[in-house]
Amino acid sequence: MDAMSMLWEKRRRETFQMQLRYWNLIGRNSGLMFFLYAMILIGGFYYKKWLDTLPSHFPGVLLISVLVALACAHAPVRTFTARADLVFLLPAEAELDRYFRKSRRYSFLMQSAFLLILWILCAPLYFHTTGYGNQSFLMGAAALLLVKGWNIDCSWQELFIRDTQVLRFLRTGLTFFWIYFVLSHQAWFVSVVCAAVMGCVSYLLFHRQADFGLLNWRKLLESDQRQAMQFLRFANLFTDVPRLRRRMHARRLISRFFPVRRFERRTVFEQIFIKTFLRSDEYLGMYMRLTVIGILLGFFLNIGLFSVFLVLSIVYLTGLQLVPLWQHPFPQALAGLYPLTHQEKSRPFVQLTALLLSGQSVIVSAATGFGTRSFAGFLVFLGAGVGVSLLFSFVYLGKRVQLEN
């Protein structure tokens, strides 16, 4: 094996070991594991119930195709690169072919595993709406793996091409059509034509442009960094993860509502927490996503007063993900040199989480109340949601934060 392949193996091994350590910690977090099992069981139960209520004309295949196509088209290549490679590996770029081929193969395997799990999850819906049998399921799986491979190859070529927006759009579209044609059992030549178009696009647009381009290291590093972060952020739900480099977004529009108004000491951390929440790439997006999921589930899932568990789960999950905000790395000066007491840091944090969680409770409860068409229900959801929000922030977080003093 050449030196570069060995380097790749070494890095893969190191990443595996690091992830294994985190999985170990995750497995030990029994409360959350129990919560996840419960979610899976409850989810399975309602999935089946939902299938039984589906009308006969429900566009199941279309829905599955969209879902699976998105999972297929998202095909970043995991290269295990580090910023220092810009200095140390750059001179050997021409020898990295095998290194990058290994990266593509690895990405294909990992993403295929995820894709197959998704496909298995979709299977009940697929069987239910189409009435097809196991053979179609296997054929679908094969078609998915093929198109995944195609997407990985194309997404690698994109790293050599300057403007990729149109190409990515085209790639996603073709992926969707191919999957839809195969899954909905269109005439065989339709799929063949689609595959031929994909081949041509791959050759004429992707490979030809890429052959002329230069490898965009910056994009490569960013993509790898993002993928590494994904896992770490997930692990961070369960345990504290030492930080990697982060990205910030200006978010000028929302930030304008929170200007620095007073020069008082207690507003220092208030400002820092608010701006971190808004601008860092991990809090606001998570908050919005979970809120939207809560709204949709609450509105459509008609399980009467049991929805209270839904509201509670959403609030609890959101709360858990807000915990790292406390440890978000702040400039060193603020960590102890500024004349600020511990309370001047802990109080704004607890208040902000209480406010965020209560706000979310109101929104999700309202949607759930609408869904169940009951005002009394709304009041119950709201009471429970706000109750848990306050308990979580003032009691649980308050204690946790106090411990660090």
Add this chain to the structure above:
Amino acid sequence: MDPVLSVKQLSGGYSRQRPILHDVSFEMKAGELVGLVGLNGAGKSTTIKHILGLLDPFSGEIRINGRTLREDKTAFRKSMAYVPELPELYEQMTLEEHLQLTAMAYHLQQDEYAQRSSALLKLFHMEKKKHWFPIHFSKGMRQKVMIMCAFLVRPDLYIVDEPFVGLDPLGIQSLLDLMTDMKKSGAAILMSTHILTTAEQYCDRFIILHDGRIAVQGTLDQIRRQFGDVNANLHEIYLAVARGETQWMQ
């Protein structure tokens, strides 16, 4: 003889909508130390990234020893070494392993490596830290690691980005001596810096960048004459450019 580095009508940057460099042209011959000078944001680092081949020019071309990156990737990349502005190091590797990795990437011979690395470690007083992890070093020491890695290679062209910041006086002197030696043995060195007094003493020529264009380039005497004051120092000329007092350039 081909110039070691030739940059011809280079326009470039991160996105086509907002080019940072406009029509930048210059050449570097063997044995020359050229200072790349300009305000923050003038385009020094972008120029360097284009030369390294990390950015693709929108127009114009860059040749090293007469070849472009597309013509011969290996030769292009192997004929230069780079010291970045901020040290970039692997957290899981020791100082010695960084040196070995460099030797591997540039395919050095074992005996070349042994001889050069021990000389460099001695020069920068780091022999005892060979097995330490540089990620725990101070900024200056990490900078020394980057410098040692680059000078281990002895390429035709060195790209050195702001090397003095954080270095102790002894380190600065070692670096300057090293650059003088390499120059004598025929290497070309492109160095971006804000430390003008040092640059004035050691650089053979200067390129003053302003707003992504070359405001003026040449030896200090040439620039002084153009500036209209034979006693002016680089600092004064640089400030004039930065303040937009550019009538004298035409």
